[in-house]
Amino acid sequence: MNARDAILGRLRGAAPDAAQAAALLVAPERPAVDESALEAEFLARLALPSVSASHDAIDTIADLPAAIARYLDAQGEAPTLCLPPDPRLDPCDWRGFTLHDVAAPAEVAALAIARRGIAETGSLIFETSPAAPMLPNFLALHHIVLLATRDIAPYLEDAPLPGTQPRAHYWITGVSGTTDIEGTYVRGAHGPRFLHVILLRG
Amino acid sequence: MSGFDTRAAAALADSTLKTAVERTAGTAEAKRTLAVAAFPDFEAARTRAAAIKDHVIAHLGHYLEQFEANAIAAGAQVHWAATADEACRIVVDICRKANAKNVARSKSMLGEEIGLQHALAEAGIGRIETDLAEHIIQLADERPSHIIWPAMHKTREQVSALFKAKHRTPHEEDSIAAMAESARRELREQMLGADVGISGANFLIADTGAVCTVTNEGNAELSLVPPRVHIVTAGIEKIVPSMPHAVHMLRMLARSATGAALTQYTTFYTGPKRAHDRDGPEEMHIVLVDNGRTNMREEGLADMLRCIRCGACMNHCVVFRQIGGHAYGGTYPGPMGAVLTPALDGLAPNRDLVQACTLNGKCQEVCPVRIPLPTLLKGWREKSWREGLEPTSMRMGLGLWAWVARRPALYRLATGLALRAMRLLGRRGWIETLPLAGGWTRHRAMPRPAASSFMAQYRKERRP
Amino acid sequence: MTQQVALFVTCLVDLMRPRIGFAAIRALEAAGCDVIVPQGQTCCGQPALNSGDRDHAAALAKQTIAALEPYAAIIVPSGSCAGTIRCHYPEIFADDAQWLPRAQAVAAKTHEVMAYLDDVLGWKPDGVSLDATATYHDSCSGLRELGIKAQPRRLLKAVDGLKLAPLAGEETCCGFGGTFCVKYPAISNAIVGEKANAIDATGADLLLAGDLGCLMNMAGKLHRDGSTVRAFHAIELIAGMGDGPAIGEEP
Numbered sequence: 001m002n003a004r005d006a007i008l009g010r011l012r013g014a015a016p017d018a019a020q021a022a023a024l025l026v027a028p029e030r031p032a033v034d035e036s037a038l039e040a041e042f043l044a045r046l047a048l049p050s051v052s053a054s055h056d057a058i059d060t061i062a063d064l065p066a067a068i069a070r071y072l073d074a075q076g077e078a079p080t081l082c083l084p085p086d087p088r089l090d091p092c093d094w095r096g097f098t099l100h101d102v103a104a105p106a107e108v109a110a111l112a113i114a115r116r117g118i119a120e121t122g123s124l125i126f127e128t129s130p131a132a133p134m135l136p137n138f139l140a141l142h143h144i145v146l147l148a149t150r151d152i153a154p155y156l157e158d159a160p161l162p163g164t165q166p167r168a169h170y171w172i173t174g175v176s177g178t179t180d181i182e183g184t185y186v187r188g189a190h191g192p193r194f195l196h197v198i199l200l201r202g
Numbered sequence: 203m204s205g206f207d208t209r210a211a212a213a214l215a216d217s218t219l220k221t222a223v224e225r226t227a228g229t230a231e232a233k234r235t236l237a238v239a240a241f242p243d244f245e246a247a248r249t250r251a252a253a254i255k256d257h258v259i260a261h262l263g264h265y266l267e268q269f270e271a272n273a274i275a276a277g278a279q280v281h282w283a284a285t286a287d288e289a290c291r292i293v294v295d296i297c298r299k300a301n302a303k304n305v306a307r308s309k310s311m312l313g314e315e316i317g318l319q320h321a322l323a324e325a326g327i328g329r330i331e332t333d334l335a336e337h338i339i340q341l342a343d344e345r346p347s348h349i350i351w352p353a354m355h356k357t358r359e360q361v362s363a364l365f366k367a368k369h370r371t372p373h374e375e376d377s378i379a380a381m382a383e384s385a386r387r388e389l390r391e392q393m394l395g396a397d398v399g400i401s402g403a404n405f406l407i408a409d410t411g412a413v414c415t416v417t418n419e420g421n422a423e424l425s426l427v428p429p430r431v432h433i434v435t436a437g438i439e440k441i442v443p444s445m446p447h448a449v450h451m452l453r454m455l456a457r458s459a460t461g462a463a464l465t466q467y468t469t470f471y472t473g474p475k476r477a478h479d480r481d482g483p484e485e486m487h488i489v490l491v492d493n494g495r496t497n498m499r500e501e502g503l504a505d506m507l508r509c510i511r512c513g514a515c516m517n518h519c520v521v522f523r524q525i526g527g528h529a530y531g532g533t534y535p536g537p538m539g540a541v542l543t544p545a546l547d548g549l550a551p552n553r554d555l556v557q558a559c560t561l562n563g564k565c566q567e568v569c570p571v572r573i574p575l576p577t578l579l580k581g582w583r584e585k586s587w588r589e590g591l592e593p594t595s596m597r598m599g600l601g602l603w604a605w606v607a608r609r610p611a612l613y614r615l616a617t618g619l620a621l622r623a624m625r626l627l628g629r630r631g632w633i634e635t636l637p638l639a640g641g642w643t644r645h646r647a648m649p650r651p652a653a654s655s656f657m658a659q660y661r662k663e664r665r666p
Numbered sequence: 667m668t669q670q671v672a673l674f675v676t677c678l679v680d681l682m683r684p685r686i687g688f689a690a691i692r693a694l695e696a697a698g699c700d701v702i703v704p705q706g707q708t709c710c711g712q713p714a715l716n717s718g719d720r721d722h723a724a725a726l727a728k729q730t731i732a733a734l735e736p737y738a739a740i741i742v743p744s745g746s747c748a749g750t751i752r753c754h755y756p757e758i759f760a761d762d763a764q765w766l767p768r769a770q771a772v773a774a775k776t777h778e779v780m781a782y783l784d785d786v787l788g789w790k791p792d793g794v795s796l797d798a799t800a801t802y803h804d805s806c807s808g809l810r811e812l813g814i815k816a817q818p819r820r821l822l823k824a825v826d827g828l829k830l831a832p833l834a835g836e837e838t839c840c841g842f843g844g845t846f847c848v849k850y851p852a853i854s855n856a857i858v859g860e861k862a863n864a865i866d867a868t869g870a871d872l873l874l875a876g877d878l879g880c881l882m883n884m885a886g887k888l889h890r891d892g893s894t895v896r897a898f899h900a901i902e903l904i905a906g907m908g909d910g911p912a913i914g915e916e917p
């Protein structure tokens with residue numbers, strides 16, 4: 001007998017009752033979120049030491065390059081950026097930037113567009129697609145994220161989309177950190193050491 | 203002395219180990235306490251988490267088949283392994299077919315459990331451990347001592363010396379941040395050059411076929427996205443029915459493990475790279491591993507299959523805090539390891555693990571899925587007693603005690619004589635050495651008992 | 667109206683520190699109880715149960731059930747022995763149709779003495795005084811199996827002149843663990859060593875707890891370390907017997 005049949009043979013039993021599985025999700029215990037002030041709630045979580053993300057806000061997508069230039073300048077970094085091939089960025093004028101679309105092993109900064117922000121935890125929700133590669137967001141020292149304020153949702157339950165799943169669906173909650181040496185928290189063992197969120201209002 | 207006794211004695215004599223364990227476990231305990239206090243009704247959340255896992259374990263076959271179908275539909279290849287050896291063979295075969303020279307591994311306790319590192323070494327395949335703690339362990343050629351902090355047993359001074367000896371461009375300044383930076387430099391290029399990425403799974407989502415990994419460093423993603431092949435090895439108990447179920451378990455896992463609301467990087471992988479994707483592996487393989495889990499389900503250890511490997515039980519264990527993880531001798535240390543190791547490696551060589559516990563119940567109190575760890579340990583103790591694995595002195599001593607205790611008149615007579623003998627050994631209220639109780643008096647004094655027992659005094663003073 | 671209660675003394679109190687049994691009787695009588703000490707009792711079987719010796723545990727449990735079941739309430743001056751009867755007797759007889767109901771009935775009416783005085787009777791010591799500072803250790807079985815935490819503190823608060831100093835890690839196991847402390851003496855010693863340091867650091871004169879096994883462990887370590895902290899079962903103070911010899915001061 002092959003392993004599959006051997007294992008499943010010992011696990012036979014009544015089919016799960018879908019209602020029972022659903023009942024396990026009724027009124028989940030979770031941190032309270034003020035749903036009338038999602039942006040404030042989200043920003044409060046972003047600022048927690050465990051998340052350690054900075055933020056800025058713009059009114060139109062055309063303001064994005066200036067906001068990024070401001071951020072990189074404040075960080076003492078050159079205006080160089082790994083940009084996803086996303087048509088939503090078309091209105092941006094990148095003059096003054098050195099752009100590339102394949103991230104280097106020691107990439108300085110990468111931009112990504114979050115599909116959602118989660119107020120409960122300050123999480124940023126991303127999905128892969130041809131217009132949204134994944135690797136640059138982990139290689140870069142500075143991960144810069146564009147998030148439309150209307151995409152901020154209250155709870156983690158709001159993170160997944162129903163239906164067909166993307167190849168990868170990833171939730172980022174803060175900068176790369178480790179407590180592997182003596183339980184002491186330090187930033188950036190592998191992933192980005194800085195996370196900067198630019199809110200697109202309106 | 204048993205192997206456990208020897209290892210425990212060595213651990214107790216190692217004050218550096220004590221310092222290291224105390225620093226990390228103490229911090230973890232404090233952070234968890236804060237996180238739990240800030241969470242509305244954590245007790246109800248634990249009950250829900252246990253119920254979700256119980257539901258899955260009761261219907262495990264169905265959920266596994268559902269997961270398999272969805273993972274295949276997403277383009278992944280699903281393999282099944284009944285044993286650790288079979289799982290390793292499958293992984294090595296996939297690596298060989300991919301002509302892999304190097305694999306990048308993202309920390310997985312299941313990988314440790316099945317001995318994957320040895321299997322890869324025997325097959326001549328290079329292995330890059332990318333989790334910072336696993337990297338430390340690999341450089342030191344040691345085993346993990348904790349399921350969340352595998353290098354918990356090392357102090358910063360030891361890690362610093364290790365990196366200085368082994369890294370190509372080690373840190374100069376002796377700070378933990380500089381050491382992490384040194385590891386980042388050392389590992390970045392290596393992991394990007396790997397042919398295969400290997401991970402475990404924190405959760406398998408039945409209704410989407412997704413594999414979920416959770417890391418705080420981002421090393422899983424850097425290990426799993428660039429290579430041509432991604433291999434997942436996962437225990438069959440890792441299933442949850444759907445994403446909202448996973449959300450609840452993630453909330454519990456992060457708070458119980460590190461005190462965070464959510465771990466920094468939570469990623470769900472659903473099949474390999476899609477058409478026109480810019481990155482991602484060309485092949486994704488998922489190896490579903492039994493290795494004793496169906497036995498546990500049938501033999502009274504189904505509760506243990508709820509475990510989400512958060513490490514809270516060991517962080518809060520008085521015994522673990524004294525002896526660290528290596529003394530346990532298995533892949534999994536602490537209370538959960540004491541329950542799991544006999545199931546994985548047999549009771550006879552591990553009988554000490556199920557005895558070396560005060561049954562104080564703290565582990566059960568903090569377990570996010572309410573595993574009755576003391577009860578499960580007592581179950582193992584019964585088995586050990588039945589199978590005659592306990593020492594003769596203990597069997598005879600307890601047998602004699604029970605025999606006398608079942609004869610109250612004789613009991614009063616015998617204990618009265620024993621008390622008198624005991625009083626002769628003590629001076630000024632304390633007995634400093636007591637024959638047959640050296641284990642007690644080696645470290646502490648024994649109070650000298652009163653002149654006669656309660657029952658004798660009571661009969662004298664009161665009506666019968 | 668007097669409530670008749672049976673005292674299950676426990677083997678350790680019977681042999682090592684009878685004063686705890688008498689203190690329990692004194693407090694229960696002050697609270698209006700008529701206390702009986704059933705003569706057929708010895709040991710509840712906890713050492714056998716925790717060692718995996720199911721047969722002897724069941725035999726001792728049967729003897730204890732038979733001795734105690736005639737009474738309306740059973741009072742125990744130990745959280746771990748009360749926990750064994752309340753929580754574990756029904757488990758021992760889970761598959762025994764004849765003994766299960768008897769075990770459940772006894773379990774339902776078994777109480778740890780301080781929980782009974784406080785939760786059930788709503789009693790407080792009256793006119794008891796002791797000029798001292800005490801620190802309290804929560805023994806694990808009482809705390810986690812029976813939820814004993816506030817009751818002893820409420821009762822001790824009513825002792826005039828007694829001050830309570832908080833113990834760091836008051837809910838952390840002292841390393842006793844029944845046979846654990848003799849099976850793994852070195853580990854147990856490391857645990858109780860930290861506990862003794864924490865007790866000393868409170869600056870208290872007295873160490874109190876609700877379980878004699880833990881108290882003997884901690885007191886024995888404190889004495890070996892040269893500490894001057896004196897140890898009592900909390901019920902001794904509550905019953906007004908805190909002016910007598912501490913553990914290790916028996917004449």
Ligand code: SF4
Nearest residue numbers: 509510512513515569
């Ligand atoms: S037994 Fe419970 S506390 Fe221990 S690792 Fe597993 S889930 Fe966490």
